[in-house]
Structure formats: structure tokens, C-alpha cells
Amino acid sequence: MPAQATLGRAYPVRPARRTFLRANGFQQAAMMLPTCLFLVFLTIYPFVYSVYLSLHQVKLTTLNRAVFVGLRNYTNLLTDGLFLHALRNTAVLAVCSITLEILIGFAAAKVFFELSRWRFVVVLRSLYLLPMMATPLIVGMIAAYVFNPTIGIVNYLIELLGGTPVSWFGEPTTAMAAMVLINVWQWSPFMMLLTLAALTSIRDDLYEAARVDGAKWYHLVWYIEIPSVLNVVLLGAILRIIDVLRFFDVVYVTTRGGPGDATMVVTLYAYLQDFQFFQVGVGSAAAVLILGISIVVTTFAVKLLRVVEDA
């Protein structure tokens, strides 16, 4: 009788119990079925259908008159000035917004971290998080009022300070700046939250040791805090990249991609094709391209994160 060497007493090895579940392959498959159905009908089928549509010249209102055009929708998109402009705008929006969000998020986290012993900091922190909880559509509507050139508070403040009112959504540069500001206002709290969590996890003895060695506050920030929060900030940046690639509501409510093409982003482009012009062939091709770009960008970002972690 085979025996298992254990401390003290030997016990016989009992063969793994052949439970009903393990014994019954059908049952196993049945347990997996809901997940598989979910994936097939709500993820794989829509994606495959989108790819199918993207290979046709077709309108949503006349789906029965689809004409196979191969990759023409894709080649048209890649040479369409508006789509390329939308891609560039999305990239500018992502880089500017996320950079500012990281910087402001870090600064805010540092303030909350330093004030952590203060009694009312919890209330302040909760208030700071409020924009993040608002739906993007509401944020867009608020922004439309805030940046309104005649009745908006931003221009009112500018005039109070002796400046001239700005046509926020009427000029290409200011319109894009307004989009960045709206993004930063809404999502800096998210970066603050992540950074604050990372700051809180730094051991006190690290600070003590550094202070004993004569480190100033900026040494603490540079040599202890930034390296400690870097991983978390990068993770936050990846999530925000995915988010910015889906940025739609605010631009839809405020500028509709204008003035000119100044704030046209890829999601608005796809939306216009799909639901305003009902050109679902072109819209689907745009959606597939956006998905591809998202996968490439996030894969690269995740690899970068691993490199930083390993370092």
C-alpha cells in the first residue's frame, strides 16, 4: 500500500474523488455554456458582423442592398483627411490630457497626503472626486454652459481679471484646449486617487531614513515618492488611454467636432458615419480600425509597464 511520508503518521493516499461534475463532460460543458453564449452573441458575433459590414458599401436603412467592396472602406478611411485628422486629434487629446492629469493628480494627492491628519480632509477628498462620478454627457452639458462665450463663467472670470472674452468653441485652438481642460477637470481626481493610494503605501521608515541622511522635501519626492507611484500612475495612464480612445459625449454635446475639424475625434467620426449618415459600412470599418489601434496602443503600454516594474 503506497504510503505518503508525512510527519509522524503515514496516511494512505486516497485517489481523487470522481465527483459528478468531473466525471460528466456534458455537465462541464453546460456550466460553461452561459459564458460561451455571452461571448459568442455579445462579443464575437457583433465583432464578426462589424467586420462583415466593413467589407460592404451599405446603409443601415437598406441593409438588403449591401454591395461587397472588399477592403475599399479601409483604404478610403486611411486616405480620408477627416479620419486621419480625427486620429491626430485623439492622439493630441490623449497626450495633453493624460500628462496634465498625472501632474495635477500627483500634486493633489500630495496635498491630501500631507493633510491626511487633518480632520476634514475626507470631506475635501470626496468633493474632489465628484467630477469623476458625473456621466460624460452631463459633463459635456455643464461644459457647454461654463465655456459659453456670452453667459459662461470662464469668460466672466476672464473679464473680471481684465481680459477679453474668448470664443472657446469658435476657434480651433481654444476648442481643443477646452476639450483638454474638461478632460483634466473630470479625470485628475482618478489619477489623484491612484497616486494617493500609492503614496499611502510607502513605508514611514524610508522617509525617516532619508531625513536622517539630510534629504530635503524635493529629495523625498524625487527619490522615494515618484519611483513608488510610477507603476500605479502608468497603470492609470493605460486605463485613461483606453478611455480617451472612447471620448465622445463631451465633444458631441459641445462642438460636434468643430470648429472645422478641430475637435473631431475617432469615436465621433464613427458615430457620424453610423448613426447620422447611416453609412454602416464605413462606420464599421472605422470601428474595426479604432479597435485595432486600441489593441496596439494598450499592448505597447502594458509592455512598458512590465519594463518599469522589472526595473
Added chain:
Amino acid sequence: MKHWMLASISALSLLAASGARAEDIDFKGKLGSYPSGTLKVISESDPYVDAIKATKDGFTGLTGAKVDVDAYGYDALHEKELLGCSQSDSTYDVMLIDGIWIGEFVEAGCLDPAEDRIAKEDPKLIAWNDYTPSGAGQATWEDKRYCLPVAIYYEMLFYRTDLFDKAGRNPPKTFDEVKEAAKFFTNNKDFPGVSGYAMNNQRGAAAGQQYFEWIFNAGGSPWKSNVVGAKDAYADMTPTLTSPESVALVQFFKDMTKFGPPGVEAYAWDERANAFAAGKLAMINDWSVRAQIANDPKSSQIAGKFASALMPSVSGKPVPPVGGWVMCLNAHGKQKDMAWNFMKWFASPQVHKQYTMAGGTASRVSTLQDPEVQAKFPWTKTIDESQKTAWTEVRPRVTGTFQLIDTVGVDVNKAIIGELTPQAAMDDANAKVTDMLKTSGLMK
């Protein structure tokens, strides 16, 4: 003698009134009975929708059917109606669509033609010839009547009477006069806080629709065969967006931004109507329905202080743009008889007047010329004048009109903000529209 005359006039008035009542139709028993029925109507959220809501209970009183009216913004309505149609959605029995969408909706099979139903009805009830001709045109596609025109608009000039009286000026009639008057009121210390004019400059639909509304008044035409009075305006859709008149018009739009409030480059319908109602503009051109926004003392600073005039034009001979909403039967609806009964009741001359008096948009000649209506809404006289020379095909009504107008609007906006010259912008628009029309088979 005086008493005798007064008595005679009163007797004649009574006779006339009873005569008018004899023209009224007694709907009792003619609209069916739906004690537990509910009719769903989908509409745009322009001010006329409040008048529909104020009138609809008359149908409930006659038939027992409850009428629910849902209203959405312009783009959202187009999207919701067409998406619903593509899914054979029967949620809404009656759909209001912009007259320019009719080609697209007919092609997609969203509408039941009204022709056969109209033929079976009492002509006095339908009174088709009582609709303004350009309004009736909005409800017709390829010589077939699909819908009933219930909220027909005409684009007009609105101006502040208090400011114009103070300045001793008359409302402008030509482009040059508009520009001169706008310049006069802008940054004028006698009229503080007022800008001269605001146009629909926002990227896409707003600027695009503006282009089509003004091009005939600029002496041009958007495509070859679309000339005022053309028998088949769609015979040759070769775009003429690069014509000298067209380029000059876009330059005019750009010039007019100098006389607008800050941010006017991003203004669309609501921004302009709200700024006018807030007393910040001396003039705007707008659809007749939007006079109600300025006329509402609860929300407007200029109620009773504005008047209307015909749309300005280069030559002083305006081609007033026509637009507005036509009421149609959802082809996928499941209560078509009830829906038609509601439509014919609502669009009938007598109910149409009730609806107009509740703030709706007069779409019938009899209503436009009704002294009671004209007394309550003085701009009705200008609408009546406008409809006489309006042209049905000012805006394209073909399939893909949304994309076509949007495409033109993007380039017009680029010219307005200075990203392109007017010539370059219209060259670009012309090329894109040509490509679009060729792809969709509308142009060879």
C-alpha cells in the same frame, strides 16, 4: 339710423359666423372609438410641440384614445426614427419628420403612403389645396402624398422694433442692407450690449442648412437643375457650389461674424434664438416657429419688441426657404387606422387653427390669413407673404440629405473660421458632394 346699421352689421356677422361653423366638420362618430387605446407620436422638440400637446386631448375626448407625444432634438429624432424603422419598430404610430428627410424615409420603407387614405376622405376634411403649396410639397415625394404638413416653417428676418425705431431705421431687404444695419448696431454706444446679427455658423448641419437656405437669395443654386420653379429639380444634380454667387455667399457669412457676439462662429439654432430672446442681438434670420421663443414673456426679454420681415436677398426679391415637419404614418405601426384618424383630425382646418392659436405653426393658407391668428401672432402676415414666393426644393430632399448638408456645412464652417478661403472651401465641398452623389447613384 346708427342703431339700424349696427344691428345689420351684427346680423351679418352672426350669419358669417354661422356660415363658418357650417364649414366645420362634426367629428363625432367619424374617428372611431378607442376607449383603452394609446397613440404614440414622436416629434421634434421645436416650440410647436407644446401646441400639439395642448390640442391632442380633443382627440381623446372624441375617441377615448390617449395620445402620448415624445419630443427629441433634431439629430436625435432623425437617428431614433430611422433606427426604429430599420428594426421594424412599431412603438410610434405617428412620426413627424422634417420635409427634407422624406426621400430617405421613403427609400427605407418607413412611411405608409397617405394617398389612398386621402382619396377616401371628405375633401373638406383634408383640404389639401388649403396647405401652402411649398408646405404641401414637403409632404410629397415622387408625386405621391405620404404625409400631412402640420408644422411648416418659413425662414424670415426678425428684428428688434425698439432698436430700429430708436435708430429711425427700416428693416433691411438686401444683403448689403443687412450688413450695413448689423455693422450699425454692433459696438454702438447708443445700443450697449447688443450685437448686429448672428448666423448659423456651427460645423455641420447648422452651417450646411444655412447655406441652402441662403443660396437662392444670393442669386445662386446648389445644383444644376434646381432652379426656382423647375419641374424636376433633381434631374441633374451636378453641384454648383463653386459658382461666383456661392463663393460670395460664403464670404458674406464670414463677413457677418464681425457683427456677432463672441463665439458666434459656433452658434447654431438654439444659441441664436436664445441670444435674440436675451436682447443681445438686433437681428436674426430664423424659422417662423422660433418667433415663439422671443415672444414668450417668461423667458424672453424682448417679448412684444420685435417684428418680422421677408428674408433678405441680394436682389431684394427673396426666395423664402421652406422647412418644417410633416406628420406621417409609421409603416411598421400596429394601429394604423387609429393613427390616420388622429392625423386627419389634427391636420383638419378647424383643429389646425386651434393648434395654431395654441402656439403651433400655421401651415394652411386659411389659417395664415385668419384675422384672429394674425392679431395674436403678428409675424403670421410675413409667413403668408413668404409662402407666396417660397421654393419647395431649397434644401435637398434626396436620400443622404443629412450627409450632404453636413458635408457642405463642414466646409462652410472652415471658411467662416478662416481655416480655408471661401473659394477653397467650396471647391472642397463641391468635390466631396460630387463624389457622394456619384457613389449613391444620384449623379452619373
